[in-house]
Amino acid sequence: MANDRSLPTRERLLAAALERFSRDGWGGTSIRDLARDVGIRESSVYKHFGSKQEIFDALLERADARLATVASGLGVVVDSPPAAVPAYVGITEQRLVEVADGFFTAVLHDAELVALRRLFVVNQYRDPEIGRRLRDYWVGRPVAFQSAVFTELIATGELRPGLDPEMVALSFFGPVLALIQLAETGEADEQRARAMLAAHVRHFRSTHLRES
Structure with a gap:
């Protein structure tokens, strides 16, 4: 789902975060990891979420x-x-x-x-x-x-x-x-x-x- 280009980037980021957090843990996941999973620049993540905490809240x-x-x-x-x-x-x-x-x-x-x-x-x-x-x-x-x-x-x-x-x-x-x-x-x-x-x-x- 994280790589499904038909979905909005925000939804793909949430899918990637849920997969990463549940597998590697909160501390074991970085914004860079999520950007790589979705195929975008790390800086682009911050256009959708101000922090990893905001992703968790979402x-x-x-x-x-x-x-x-x-x-x-x-x-x-x-x-x-x-x-x-x-x-x-x-x-x-x-x-x-x-x-x-x-x-x-x-x-x-x-x-x-x-x-x-x-x-x-x-x-x-x-x-x-x-x-x-x-x-x-x-x-x-x-x-x-x-x-x-x-x-x-x-x-x-x-x-x-x-x-x-x-x-x-x-x-x-x-x-x-x-x-x-x-x-x-x-x-x-x-x-x-x-x-x-x-x-x-x-x-x-x-x-x-x-x-x-």
Whole structure:
């Protein structure tokens, strides 16, 4: 993709950066490397991005847009917790499983999201600050978002009263992260992980939904 001349230079730079960062790490990649990968002068990179940090920020923004597209295709939104809540009020068990499985598929198989997760794994030890930002992206932000959603669902009576929204978010999202790790080890394990994801969603719903 970095060498696809039909794409704008900015997009080619982002593709090259994602590939390089996920393979060689943040510190192991230079602006010169990216210019060489794309086939432009190093000085030309700065016409599109002021620094390597700006390139990294743009990758996160593009991942946000990708996740928003995935969410829209599943009939939900991830723009803000208040906007997300209506889709989950009265949601059926099967529908909730479908939504969870849809996000699961995107995280496992969307090339850009896969590379961004690999970037996190590579950089969390090599570069603590980049690792921190990626950990916030893949763990901190989702838990905070879900905590806010669960706060609303508890307040509206959708979930049992007295629950701690952050603990509810952790109890939902923690197993999902573990199942993503399991699914990455092979096709058979992915199928097992999907079955466990569906079981997890059903169990979560049965234990947290307010009894009618």
